[in-house]
Amino acid sequence: MTPGLAKMILYHHPMSASSRFVRLMLSEYGVDVELYEERPWERRPSFLAISPGASLPVLVDQSGYPVVGAFPLAEYLDETRGAMARDRRLMPDYPLARAEVRRLVDWFLVKLESDVTRALVRERVFKLEMPAQSGGGSPNSAALRGARANMRQHMRYLDWLAGTRDWLGAKTISLADLAAAAAISVLDYMGEVPWAEAQHAPDWYSRVKSRPSFRPLLNERVRGLPPVSHYADLDF
Amino acid sequence: MTPGLAKMILYHHPMSASSRFVRLMLSEYGVDVELYEERPWERRPSFLAISPGASLPVLVDQSGYPVVGAFPLAEYLDETRGAMARDRRLMPDYPLARAEVRRLVDWFLVKLESDVTRALVRERVFKLEMPAQSGGGSPNSAALRGARANMRQHMRYLDWLAGTRDWLGAKTISLADLAAAAAISVLDYMGEVPWAEAQHAPDWYSRVKSRPSFRPLLNERVRGLPPVSHYADLDF
Known part of the structure; x- marks a missing residue:
């Protein structure tokens, strides 16, 4: 993050695989975002305005421009972060x-x-x-x-x-x-x-x-549904 | 196509939107391929060996290496053809x-x-x-x-x-x-x-x-199901 700029916001849900995927990618590339938990079934009008199908995740950058969905986000982060990450890039070269x-x-x-x-x-x-x-x-x-x-x-x-x-x-x-x-x-x-x-x-x-990068995901809990006992165990 | 090399093969179905998308893209970039009509419900073992979910389309390049699915193919063709196509590139620059x-x-x-x-x-x-x-x-x-x-x-x-x-x-x-x-x-x-x-x-x-690039698609017919009358009409 450049100091002085607001953080980017990631609209996500803890049980959305695509949201988790993008959170892992952001963390692997050292990009710090503010998380906002979105419940897609609520169909909030201001969320639908940026993601017409209520798709998750959505990243809103500092200029307010949204990048919607796992596949556009994966390519966007590869182009803007991965390409500069050398041997830490999460995509092969060819x-x-x-x-x-x-x-x-x-x-x-x-x-x-x-x-x-x-x-x-x-x-x-x-x-x-x-x-x-x-x-x-x-x-x-x-x-x-x-x-x-x-x-x-x-x-x-x-x-x-x-x-x-x-x-x-x-x-x-x-x-x-x-x-x-x-x-x-x-x-x-x-x-x-x-x-x-x-x-x-x-x-x-x-x-x-x-x-x-996985640790924050393993520490999250869904209300009313505790995880199975081995869930956060690193060498099950 | 480099003369002397076998053409690439595209496994497709005429009523698969993803197949049509990739055919349009290939045609816009002037890439000539041999078309092979695949019926995904037949689950042919040799097709499943290259596309485990029977996803269409699949492009097999001259070296026999398959590129499976519309999204990987779109990016592959953008990287190997689009990036060189200048103002005919089907992707913006930013x-x-x-x-x-x-x-x-x-x-x-x-x-x-x-x-x-x-x-x-x-x-x-x-x-x-x-x-x-x-x-x-x-x-x-x-x-x-x-x-x-x-x-x-x-x-x-x-x-x-x-x-x-x-x-x-x-x-x-x-x-x-x-x-x-x-x-x-x-x-x-x-x-x-x-x-x-x-x-x-x-x-x-x-x-x-x-x-x-659209013409070949508009000329195809499905056996037993003729298209509606305006289907191939260019200014309906």
């Missing part, structure tokens, strides 16, 4: 290698989200806080069952990636690891990660979650 | 302006896709060709109704964008216009675009669809 990292960011923040994470977070977390007229209430057990079945397939793929590569997307830690770990951490909080079916993923995940 | 283009690419290829396009294409096109055991059969009318209601909301936003800006994402034509027009063209083929509710979107769309 276009084909970058494409593989982006494929996995998309996999964990769009596909895993739509197959698994969105439904579990909605049913088990958002519904606790939502009023009945916005769709709050008890979880839909068919939705939970479907998401959990999908999660077993996703676990197999994550475990295969972790077993065949040092890091998921590149030779060193990259945005692919942050995206995967962000999503896994949301699921793990709720006890929805079938670790018993994995051989290689636990070692990969404990390497990512031991990073200082 | 990071914040690029973020706005990416937000809209995401809006049309992820949000519109998940709110509207995916359900209408599945119910009205894929089910015609799918065998019953893969989910083929007659359309689910609740799914059609939900998608059409969402489309009216999306049309309002598209119309607002088209009415307040020369092009959707930047001062000149950009990836945002290609993404939006790719998705709209899939919906328009099926007569699912509520043009009567729009004031500004028709002018924007006819400017995009008049480009030479």
